[in-house]
Amino acid sequence: MEHLFLNVLNVVLPVLICAGIGYSLALIKAPFDNKVIGGIVSRVGYPTLIISHLSTTKIAVGTFLDVMAAAALAIAGFGAFGFVALKAMRLPARAFLTPLMHGNVGNIGLPITLLALGDTGMAYTMGFVVVVLISIFTVGMWIPAGEFSLKKLVTSPIIYAVIISLTLMATGFELPQPVAKSFDILGGLSIPLMLLTLGYTLETLQIKSLSRAVVLTALHLVMAVVIASGLVWAFGFTGAERGAVILCCLMPSSVATYLFIDQHVPEFGPDVAGFILVSTLSTIIVLPIALSYWI
Secondary structure, three states: HHHHHHHEEEHHHHHHHHHHHHHHHOOOOOOOOHHHHHHHHHHHHHHHHHHHHHHOOOHHHHHHHHHHHHHHHHHHHHHHHHHHHHHHOOOHHHHHHHHHHOHHHHHHHHHHHHHHHHHHHHHHHHHHHHHHHHOOOOOHHHHHHHHOHHHHHOHHHHHHHHHHHHHHHHOOOOOOOHHHHHHHHHHHHHHHHHHHHHHHHHHOOOOOOHHHHHHHHHHHHHHHHHHHHHHHHHOOHHHHHHHHHHHHHHOOEOOHHHHHHHOOHHHHHHHHHHHHHHHHHHHHHHHHHHHHHOO
């Protein structure tokens, strides 16, 4: 049992340390432009990481597509259950549904699955990340804003990175070595920048209602366990893809969703910030338990 705990700690601690450094930067008020860094990660880091990793990791294309389908169903499940729960709690879906639907699979999911499941687990997690990112910047923006922009979807570099990656995976074609090395370097920016941004952003969030944040976090975890169990059973996932889907479902609420709430329904910004913060802190307990007894 002690050996198992140490292994889990070795997976979770590096992520927390990196996020903690970002948190420390916020405490000392070091210059840190979230928008610039977020733009670099979404336009350069994520696409190059996806292409460089998927084109060199040996995974089944069919299973990868199954994980993407599972991710879409997971988001739909969180949305449906979340909508009903919010109505019962008399909380506005416009403010709370987007953060309930979308987990932080990029900032926390990718490094955790890389450390826990290796390159193959991280590759399957990327399928989940792609779907969640597309959803965040389409449906996730539309719910609080009350409008939908198709332009955001068709101009996303991530979409084209996935198309290129699937083509390379299906054909067995390899990128020229200088291009592949460049993508490796650029893709390597993503995870450290995401973790630093996560820590920095968490320090700046202001909590309004701790009790509401705890209730929403508990609701999110219950939904995650139900949805993850259903998806693993329905798709018959085993091995790395099973672990990746479970971990992605258990991820805390995405920090990125807070920006939309703060912009369009700012009166609920502190409540959503509290939920995101408590949800993120809960991973300190949730992930070791999941890695020890479920994966």
